[in-house]
C-alpha cells in the first residue's frame with residue numbers, strides 16, 4: 001500500500017517561496033510512490049489555535065482535538081499519514097501566525113501531562129519543516145531548534161530546512177526598500193534557490209523510506 005504524505009503550505013502566498021519548496025518536497029515523496037494530500041492553511045475554513053478546552057485529555061477523546069473547525073480535516077489526515085511536510089515563512093522572527101495555530105492544535109492533543117509518558121501519539125512519522133525568510137539561513141537556528149524538539153516529542157524525527165534571503169517580490173524597483181539589494185535577491189533566486197528545491201525534493205523522497 002502506498003505511503004500517505006500530508007503536505008502543508010502555511011504561507012498566504014500560493015506559488016511563492018514557501019509553497020514552491022513544499023511542492024517540490026511533495027514531488028520528491030510522490031516520486032517514491034507516496035500519495036500526497038495537500039492543505040493551504042490560509043485557504044481553509046476559519047480555525048483557531050488551541051482553545052485550552054482539554055477535550056483531548058478526556059476519556060473517549062484522548063489524543064484527539066475535538067474542535068470541529070477548518071483545521072479538523074488536516075489533523076485527521078495527519079493522524080492517518082506516514083509523513084508530514086510543512087512549510088512556513090518567518091514573520092517577525094518566528095514562524096507565521098497560521099502555522100502557530102496549526103502547531104498548537106497538532107501537538108497539544110497528544111500531550112498527556114504525565115511523567116511516565118509525555119505523549120500519547122503512538123503513530124511516529126517523519127516531519128520535514130521548511131522555513132523561508134528574508135534573513136540569511138542561520139539567523140533563526142535557535143528558534144527553529146525549539147520547533148524541532150517539540151515535533152520530535154510529539155510527532156516524529158524532524159528535519160529542518162531553511163531557505164533564507166528569498167526573493168520577496170518580483171520587482172524590487174517598485175518599492176523604496178533600501179534594506180534589500182533586489183539584483184542580489186534575483187541572482188540568488190536563479191542560482192541558489194534551484195539547489196534548495198533539489199535539496200527538499202531529495203528530503204521529501206527520503207521520507208518515504210523512513
Ligand SMILES: Cc1cc2nc3c(=O)[nH]c(=O)nc-3n(C[C@H](O)[C@H](O)[C@H](O)COP(=O)(O)O)c2cc1C
Pocket residue numbers: 011012013016017018019089090091092093094132133134135136166167168
Ligand atoms: C508580516 C511579515 C513579517 C516578516 N518578518 C520577517 C522577519 O522577521 N524575518 C525575516 O527574515 N523575514 C521576514 N519576512 C519575510 C518573509 O519571511 C520572506 O519573504 C518569506 O520568504 C516569504 O515567504 P513566501 O514567499 O512563501 O510568502 C516577513 C514577511 C512578512 C509579510
